Amino acid sequence: MTADLLTPTAGPQLIYRINPVAKMAAAFLIGLGVLLSIDWVSASVALACESVLLFWAGVPPRRLAIRLSPVLVGAVTAAFMTALYAPESGASYLNILFAHVTAGSIELATATFARILAVGVPAVVLFLTVDPTDLADGLAQVLRLPARFVIGALAAVRLVGLFIDDWRSLERARRARGVADRGRLRRLLSQAFALLVLSIRRATKLATAMEARGFGSSAPRSWARPSSLHRADVVLMLIGALIAAASITVSVATGHWRFLGT
């Protein structure tokens, strides 16, 4: 069975009651603090603070580890490449063809590793604990994004799960019709086109169903689920701002700050 992308995300922990908009804002603030400077200190400070916060996130460690693994792989790969191929500076440790590991490149590699994690961890936690419906409510009611767009997008996301089933079905149907042996590329292209046609038909049907329930009319919309910012939301955003401030301050104070890598 395919995973339904819109299966409600819920849990007893505080983090599931935080407004998704506040979580996004906090992640954004932390990310901003980390991205402004390419150095290992600011990113490490942010990462350290985040690890403390992770205890409250309430995501089972196993699940977190699985979801974090791609980020970790990416961070290690990027760090490794940086160590080998970054511009040389300082003491040289290793020289093979184009690969030069120097003191400078190792420092840059550490910074790269820490930065990817510092941005990736909040993003993964966000992804794991935000319910799409709640996010749409927040975007429309707190950030005042156009309801027609936000709700339309939310309804469309639900169709993605069906596309996966459609794709498999198309694959089997092509085999049954005798055309599954020909060139892989050609087959994929024709199948992708068929999926596009099916998707548009599904989307049209969904749009009709939504219109039939009054969606898209000019009447002002009401909201069955209120979405607003409460004290806990403000506190989380403040924590985000504090982490950003702390990472910048420590980095500047220790002389590691390099604004946008300059």
Added chain:
Amino acid sequence: MQPRPVAVDARGWGWRHADRPGFAVSGLDLRIEPGERVLLLGASGAGKSTLVAALAGLLGDEEAGEEIGELRVDGRNPRDARGGVGLVLQDPDSQVILARVGDDVAFGCENLGVPRDEIWPRVREALDAVGLALPLDHPTSGLSGGQKQRLALAGVLAMRPGLLLLDEPTANLDPLGVAEVREAMAQVLDRTRATFIVIEHRVAVWADLVTRVIVLSPGGGVLADGTPDQVLRAEGARLAESGVWVPGFEPAAPARDRGATGTPVLEARGLAVGRERRVVIREGIDLTVSASRTLAVTGSNGTGKSTLGLTLGGLLPPLGGTLDASAIAGGLPAEPHRWRSRDLVSRIGSVFQDPEHQFVAATVAAELAVGPKAAGVESAEASRRIDAAVERLRLGHLLEANPFTLSGGEKRRLSVATALVTRPALLVLDEPTFGQDARTWRELVALLSALLDEGSALVAVTHDAAFVDALADDVLSFDLPVGAR
């Protein structure tokens, strides 16, 4: 609290879709009084769905088509009465809008700007009315077809419409789902006074719940109008002929000589099936499929019937046991899933539940040519077979049409024709009669019966009891709990 039932008036009304040359509906004169309960019938192409879409205010403006005459809901243009009219459509999957049951029902109320304090009591009342006793935060994704249709009905009821429209609400449901939706609707009609119009080609489902039957004529206007008894007595035979399922006028199935003893084509012993590797849905299946015989596989949804069909059709690998088709393999390995696609197509034909999945060409003619070409059938022979299939399945006037633009019955006929032209020894059909009108049903059963006489073997995965009665020599029922055999 109760919505005020509204009247429907049509005066010389007609509509032509912008992309079609002829009018879908024309010359319609009609008055439906507030609170009337109407079953809307008519042959395929008589414009029933167009009328219902118009009443729901969904037809669009001059760009979408040409309108003549006047159509009024509650004395107003239906486009301005949206929200006062509730519509439930045919496809359960494309009517679920949000991820949680409560949110989905609340969606219409939100769009109407109903105050929040009022929305949730309405949601609970609507769910109660359709008998959907689920928590408000229950995910909508796992619901059955019947539950999804009741959910859509609840979403419409919560809007408190004065006019309730149902466009073939049970056509895509299994018998259990049909009964569920009918039961829910009966309960709803006990509580509401709303005007009610339902399109359905199975008359028996709604005959007891409606007070009036209106039959639209494909040539425009109204063919018959009156109480269910009057109309069905006077028009029953003609309606049945045009494809409507009328009680007492069920389509006749050709007499078959049962119990032919054909040679075995395919044998399964201890077969385990599933769609993903290592995820067995059903195991321990023993069956033999023989020439000139039909094996019907029946049972509730989710019991693995379709998965078995795909496995027998060589489209999924068996997950255990043996599957032996060496009688028709012609030197290839015994298991069909190991054959190449082009070898499969001339040995086992598969007809999917949703014909749209099977179409790979831009015209009906090209669609029919795909299979023979893949199988390497010499072209004179291929045209001969295609001509025969076209003749037999009345596709001649559609050869240049795009398969996706055909009606439901035409799509089904085409998908069967594409499987026939490669002359497979075994034909596997998944719900071949699902959502089909009586005429297509009759033709399909006659065709399959003829194929059996010619020596083909059939496997049909089906919920349709009449189909089983008409054709099945052997029945494999999946309703018994696994391991209870």
